[in-house]
Amino acid sequence: ILGGHKDIVNAFAIHPTGKIALSVSRDKTLRIWNLVQGRCSLTKNLGSPGEFVVWDPTASSYLVGTSNSIQLFSTLTNETLVDHKVRSRINQVGFVQTAEDSIHILYICDNQTINLLSTDGKVVKTLVLATLGLGRLKSFASFFDAVEGKSYVSFITSNGALLVVDGNAMVNQMLSGESLSSEASDLARSTLQIIRPS
Secondary structure (H helix, E strand, O other): OOOOOOOEEEEEEEOOOOOEEEEEEEEEEEEEEOOOOOEEEEEOOOOOOOOOEEEEOOOOOOEEEOOOEEEEEEEEOEEEEEEEEEOOOOEEEEOOOOOOOOEEEEEEEOEEEEEEEOOOHHHHHHEEEHHHHOOOOEEEEEEOOOOOOOOEEEEEEEOOOOOEHHHHHHHHHHHHOOOOOOOOOEEEEEEEEOOOOO
16 A cells, blocks of 8 residues: 555556656645655655646656646656646546657547647647537547557547547648638548548
8 A cells, every 4th residue: 555645545656667656636736756666766746636647758858747737857857857838627538659769648638629738848739520510539648659659549429439540641730730610620520530440
């Protein structure tokens, strides 16, 4: 039993080595756990309750998401690499990998947007989905096939749909800088390249 948080634990993530874990709680703290010794090695005050905590695919950094902010921290130093504020409520935040050396932060919001943030915090692109009739994106999972060099992202929506998207096409379109408005439904549909079962 890893005791220490003073309120409900909202998320927990174990490092690929199995030796370190992260937890965020409604008590507004992030705790880093040494699983070999079974004790807390660091406590960080977040200022607001953490709702998500995720290791990046290389485990060289980790991100913490609250309802309206994203922070990326270095695994080695625990220093803040990115501190990004969001106006709409964040429904989920994680990483999308499109190549061995290409990793971005992906987050979805209550305002029916998919948002892309670089790991240096400098590039933000948004895809507005309001005209597609999908409802709000509630959750997503990202998978990178290193053999094929392809990325897939699956989304669950508030109207009960499950979408599987070509992650490479989505990220490339968003990074191209082409403006995507709520009226650009045809462009949004082609950008998502929804993969349907045959």
